[in-house]
Amino acid sequence: MESKRFVLLDIDYITEDDKAVIRMFGKIKGDDEGKSLIVLDKHFKPYIYVVPNDEEKCIEDLNGFDEIEMVGWARKGYMGEIKDFLRITLNHPQDVPKLRDKIRDLDSVNNIMEHDIPFYRRYLIDKAIFPMAEVEVDGQCLDENSINFMCESDVCVFEMNGEPKPINSEFPELKTLSFDIEVRNPKGMPQSEEDPIIMISLSSNYGLQKVLSTKKSPLKYVETLKTEAHMLQRFVEIIKSENPDLLIGYNSDNFDMPYIRDRAAKLNVKLGIGTDGSGLKFMRRGYTNSALVKGRIHVDLYLLMRRYLQLDRYTLERVYRELFGVEKEDVPGDEIFEYWDNGGEMLEKLFKYSLDDAVAVTKIGEKMLPLSMEFTRIVGQPFFDIARMATGQMVEWYLIRKAYEIGDMVPNKPSSSQYSERRGKKAAGGYVKDPVMGLHENIVSFDFRSLYPSIIISKNVSPDTLVDECDINNCHVAPEVGHKFLKEPVGFVPSIIGNILKERVRIKTQMNNAENAREKQVLDVQQQALKRLANSMYGVYGYSRFRWYRIECAEAVTAWGRDFIKKTMLQAKKYGFKAIYADTDGFYATYIPKDDIHDDKEN
DNA sequence: CAAAGTCGGGG
DNA sequence: GTGTACGACTTTG
Numbered sequence: 343m344e345s346k347r348f349v350l351l352d353i354d355y356i357t358e359d360d361k362a363v364i365r366m367f368g369k370i371k372g373d374d375e376g377k378s379l380i381v382l383d384k385h386f387k388p389y390i391y392v393v394p395n396d397e398e399k400c401i402e403d404l405n406g407f408d409e410i411e412m413v414g415w416a417r418k419g420y421m422g423e424i425k426d427f428l429r430i431t432l433n434h435p436q437d438v439p440k441l442r443d444k445i446r447d448l449d450s451v452n453n454i455m456e457h458d459i460p461f462y463r464r465y466l467i468d469k470a471i472f473p474m475a476e477v478e479v480d481g482q483c484l485d486e487n488s489i490n491f492m493c494e495s496d497v498c499v500f501e502m503n504g505e506p507k508p509i510n511s512e513f514p515e516l517k518t519l520s521f522d523i524e525v526r527n528p529k530g531m532p533q534s535e536e537d538p539i540i541m542i543s544l545s546s547n548y549g550l551q552k553v554l555s556t557k558k559s560p561l562k563y564v565e566t567l568k569t570e571a572h573m574l575q576r577f578v579e580i581i582k583s584e585n586p587d588l589l590i591g592y593n594s595d596n597f598d599m600p601y602i603r604d605r606a607a608k609l610n611v612k613l614g615i616g617t618d619g620s621g622l623k624f625m626r627r628g629y630t631n632s633a634l635v636k637g638r639i640h641v642d643l644y645l646l647m648r649r650y651l652q653l654d655r656y657t658l659e660r661v662y663r664e665l666f667g668v669e670k671e672d673v674p675g676d677e678i679f680e681y682w683d684n685g686g687e688m689l690e691k692l693f694k695y696s697l698d699d700a701v702a703v704t705k706i707g708e709k710m711l712p713l714s715m716e717f718t719r720i721v722g723q724p725f726f727d728i729a730r731m732a733t734g735q736m737v738e739w740y741l742i743r744k745a746y747e748i749g750d751m752v753p754n755k756p757s758s759s760q761y762s763e764r765r766g767k768k769a770a771g772g773y774v775k776d777p778v779m780g781l782h783e784n785i786v787s788f789d790f791r792s793l794y795p796s797i798i799i800s801k802n803v804s805p806d807t808l809v810d811e812c813d814i815n816n817c818h819v820a821p822e823v824g825h826k827f828l829k830e831p832v833g834f835v836p837s838i839i840g841n842i843l844k845e846r847v848r849i850k851t852q853m854n855n856a857e858n859a860r861e862k863q864v865l866d867v868q869q870q871a872l873k874r875l876a877n878s879m880y881g882v883y884g885y886s887r888f889r890w891y892r893i894e895c896a897e898a899v900t901a902w903g904r905d906f907i908k909k910t911m912l913q914a915k916k917y918g919f920k921a922i923y924a925d926t927d928g929f930y931a932t933y934i935p936k937d938d939i940h941d942d943k944e945n
Numbered sequence: 946c947a948a949a950g951t952c953g954g955g956g
Numbered sequence: 957g958t959g960t961a962c963g964a965c966t967t968t969g
Binding site (some may be wrong): 355388389390432435436437438439441442456457458459460461463464625626627628629630732735887 | 957958959960961962
Binding site for chain 2 (some may be wrong): 522523524525526527530531532537591592593594595596597598601642644645647648655656657658673674675676678679
């Protein structure tokens with residue numbers, strides 16, 4: 343028996359002998375530091391909960407399904423009450439949807455809970471481990487013969503026993519490799535059937551800069567390969583030898599990766615770039631695909647930039663200019679083939695442009711990825727997923743983990759009929775006062791710090807504290823809408839926001855005391871992530887596909903918000919500040935001596 | 946006027 | 957894969 347410590351990069355599961363085996367992809371710490379590691383856990387079982395109508399009948403009915411391995415009782419909090427649920431253990435994660443559909447309509451079954459939590463996510467939550475943080479496991483290394491998947495010889499495959507131990511660890515140093523391809527497309531947009539890849543640019547966060555191409559150049563970073571197939575082969579070799587933790591592209595989910603897949607298939611090149619030797623995988627994620635490389639994390643910065651920046655366009659050039667204030671030289675896409683065909687100086691310019699793009703991706707990544715990294719460590723879901731999640735989804739997965747921690751049942755996602763019903767309703771928004779036209783002088787601005795999070799906490803706005811009737815002394819009543827929330831106990835969501843804000847204050851204090859600039863920066867990103875999380879938490883009440891959706895909560899929060907800002911404006915007016923514009927959580931005002939104020943209709 | 950359709954990024 | 961989700965804007969019926 344030996345033990346291994348590693349940074350958890352990614353996680354999935356495979357099936358061996360009809361049983362699910364969790365695979366944790368990591369980077370070793372300590373002995374063999376930096377090497378890739380795949381940890382197998384064969385001892386985790388999928389489970390769901392059932393709310394029975396008739397307990398005895400339900401257990402009897404359930405015993406008739408061979409997907410079920412075990413039935414037991416579990417006590418969980420749900421909507422402010424403690425309830426008993428049947429806990430059903432199954433043999434395989436893929437049996438869950440099958441069983442769910444079979445038992446859904448049984449008379450003895452009232453409801454099925456936690457049936458839509460992907461197996462690897464369940465594992466992370468139940469084992470209290472976090473991606474991008476360290477984990478320690480006991481077990482033994484496997485030799486090649488006992489592994490079901492192809493594997494590079496220097497990747498350690500480790501079968502664990504017992505439980506994975508989370509280690510309180512520093513922010514990991516990761517190796518990143520950015521890539522960008524150029525294509526010769528004389529006729530409109532590139533067609534992978536016809537148009538060859540002519541360049542693959544690579545840039546790492548530790549100094550590697552290279553352009554692979556089928557043409558020669560005196561530029562020293564250009565490496566010339568005989569054919570496109572050789573170029574793709576070399577690309578695979580470099581990924582294997584550099585062994586990056588992160589592969590970063592720009593719109594690579596939708597362009598570069600599918601293109602590389604298509605060309606490699608056409609040219610019979612094997613893309614074994616995963617640490618388990620597997621190739622590129624594509625996952626349908628709603629309306630788009632995402633490209634997945636096992637053991638490494640493929641990040642598409644385009645998706646992140648859309649989330650983090652508020653811009654009119656999200657081209658690489660535009661984003662680069664926004665972040666660094668510098669224009670990046672551009673070769674228009676429809677002229678690339680001319681630069682390529684003409685050779686000489688034009689070709690040289692194309693090489694430069696191509697490398698520039700990969701380098702820009704590295705720089706943008708260095709600036710923007712730390713925030714996603716923090717979200718990963720806070721939310722506790724894989725970086726790959728976090729990099730593709732909307733903030734609302736992050737909030738939801740954060741809440742799911744917290745619910746597990748305190749022994750609460752996770753609400754179900756809305757059914758399609760619930761979803762369409764919810765979509766019709768929309769909570770009134772924040773208070774907006776149209777700006778008073780003109781140029782104003784002596785402007786003062788006022789805004790509430792974290793208005794909605796503060797309201798949720800101070801008014802205890804939560805699905806589990808919402809009541810129809812209550813003694814006025816024991817509850818908060820929202821203005822306008824009249825929804826009532828118990829003052830005690832502290833609701834699920836308010837308690838969690840409270841903890842987030844407390845943690846943020848702690849980190850800010852730590853940040854102010856930090857002497858080392860790098861440490862300060864890391865702490866700053868941490869507190870930013872917590873702030874974003876707290877501010878997004880209100881959304882779970884108003885977005886129709888969320889598990890903690892409750893229109894009454896959303897309505898109450900915005901109603902209190904409007905009430906607070908109007909009252910504040912009124913108060914300010916008494917001191918001579920006349921509001922000229924207001925929006926949701928703040929307003930601008932000019933100072934006017936009292937006698938000059940005329941009554942106007944709004945406030 | 947609501948419903949259905951398109952598009953972003955990439956070359 | 958304990959799958960299938962955006963949102964702003966334009967065009968169509």
